[in-house]
Amino acid sequence: MQIWKRKKILIFTACCCLVLTAIYQHFITKQDTLSMLQRAEPAAASYKELEGVYPTYELFNQSRKFLSYAVLSSASGYGGSITMLTTINKKGRIDSAVILENAETPTYLKRVMESGYPENLQGQAVAKSLKSNQKLDAVSGATRTTEGILTAVQKGIAQVGKNQLDIAVPKVASYHFQWEDGAIVLLLILTVVAAILKLKKFRIPLFIASVMIIGFMAKSSLTLGNFMSILMNKMPVITERPVWFLAVFGILVVTFILGKNVYCGWLCPFGAIQEGIYRALHLSNNRVDPKIMSASKKSQWILIWLAAMLGLFFHNPGIASYEPFSPFFGGAGNTAQWIMMGMVLVLSIFVLRFWCRCFCPVGSVLDFIAQMKRKWKKIVHRKPNFQHVIGNSEASRCSSCQSRHSVCQKKEKNKASLSFFNKLIISFIVIMDFLIIAALLQNAGLI
Template sequence: MNKEKQRDKKLIGITVLLLIFAVIYQHFANEKDTLSVLRQGEPAAARFENAGGNYPSYKLWDAQENFLGYGVIAGASGYGGKLSVLSVLNPAGQITKVSLTENSETPLYLNKVLATGFLQKILGRNPEQGFGDINAVSGATITSEAIIAAVQKGSVQIANEQLGMKIPNDDGVNPTWKDMAALALVLTAIICSARKIKKLRPWLLFLSVIFIGFILNNSLTFSNFVSLFSGNLPSFVERPIWYLMVPGILIITLFRGENFYCSWLCPFGAVQEGIYRSLNLFKFSPSQNIQSKVGKYRWWMLWVAAMTALIFNNAGIASYEPFSVCFDGSGNIAQWIIMSIILLMSIALFRFWCHSFCPVGLMLDFMARLQRKLKRKKIEIRENANCNHCDNASCPQKISGMSRQDKLYLVLVSIVNIIILIALLLNISSMS
């Protein structure tokens, strides 16, 4: 227990240092020369003048003092983080250029949007026309809508404050049926887990696969935690569901001292469990002691992913999980390989990803354990918990030596961890 306490203290200390590093680094990384940013949209700009407004907006002139139009930078919340978009409007109010100035979006989705020529569909429009008829890119809906939202915010500000138009702003929270359904699903899971209504657990997991997995493609990922702890938060108005799924679940886990998300709501965990229970074709049983020790090495991969995200100032690249590949068909080749191995091994191993690799489960278990230690409560060990609390020397899980299955398990884990590192490298290389 003393070793465990010391480890927890070290992890908390490292977390605090990472947060400090994130704040300092992002402060300097985000500093850019205003004129160079404006020239991304209007290369002829030689001089600018602040035009005021909620979003940074500027009047632009060329070297001969000819008035070029306006530039405005507005932000919106994408899937993995914020996007800042520069919109350039000519004196008549038509949009002539749209470019990204900064972003913390998941590279996979952003590149998919840019590859379709989505930004070009916005050009030539007037803010009065609106942007509702521009279809989002399939497989990157949230990213597409975030770019449109940023352009709309900025262009409407220019239209109203500089061009004398009167276009209403829609700044209120408008929860959709998906937001309300997600809230109902999470609340039901909380109640059922608290009251131990296990008969409903299979149905909740099934609904999570359909709704959180396929419809929303909004599984909890490690990049969500990186965004939260580094202060890179999306707008509540634009993405209320993010606040339910990330800080909401984290706070509830800390308050209750139980990781209910992994057991009752995780779509990918549900898929693995479904395969295991329906297609358990052969026996593969590495010792619990080996699985427990391997599971602890998830911290190393977690810190590698966290540091990668902080160094490159992009929370989206920290996501190496195969969730989007499974539910949306979107991911790099390494993530496809990871998913294939995990689902194949789910025939023989119960929740292979959850116990050996998942950073989300690791974080939530850590938060739950903190609460239990603070309140000194003992709770029933979950079915899929690791057996690493027994000090009985005669325990069969502590018999020295490794079986052939233990060795095969270690080889599989090592291979997947190497592929995870490759997935992170591919995320970095795909940054725009």
């Protein structure tokens, strides 16, 4: 009972820390308008607010001389919304563009910024479409992030061009749905049907399709960052990335309704890769002690909590995405993620779904939702169990009497020493835990 009370206190304390961090970040990120505008136009000393769908300002220097127009606009990137602050001069050209907020995976955003964004937008004409400019190509491996930046800036400059400069501007597309999105939706539907009807013969074809479409083509594996985007209300615009909502919310809803983690068992591309490696190259018949797996899986909630804390503190849900998916499918990741990926792939030869069973935060969250549904269902349909209440079982009567009850003998049997293989697995689990912490710190830019 004391252990359960301590657990409750720890869970309550952890939740309080998350709430307090969210409140702190809400107030700390609020800055006065002038300070924000000076990030794009340092010479600005005053401003005048103008009308428009997107917040627009006239900027002036200390002599009240006009400097430029500034506009705040947002669009959907890979992980969520990207907010841009863009300044436009009277000649109808971009003076500067600054990323104010984003929900991107740090490695993807870093790749885009190293390619010259958003500085390469300087001098671009308001009257022309940014996406049609051959000099502004999408960055390989980070296409959605690039498109998010370009779309956000295009929205803002189109409004200034039309309202303030009276320039004919290209129409900004308000709805985006690519063939990969349709394929992902179809895969989700087929997976749910196959799981409900228990059509196990379709599991392998679904996995192959998932690896190709969700993994390599769309690079849209479900991550902890997706769930953090919901909690932090930094989701993409639904008309710009409808598939994000269909996939993320769809999987959460299906998991709760069925009380089963369908995604991990039928659709996860990285899980499919691990399982494929194990089935094809399985070299050892050593069995991992279930207690080791169980303890590792439970301890992951500490890392999930740490990821959530960092995401909230730095106001970026993408920081919480520490999974090795982006290095494998997108070729982008920090050093710790690359090392994790290599270790997971090697250990998958010996342990079935090593990452999934020991470390995956998405699996832990979905398993928790499924478990809550099953518990709720049991409570609703529960019948009184007087035997359990009275405690007639042999195990419940155990009082450390030193007698040789069968229950006690069974417990003694389970205390057998761990094999060398299991000790090796424990050491790898510890290394992986440290690598996950390192990946989170690297995402946050702390190391």
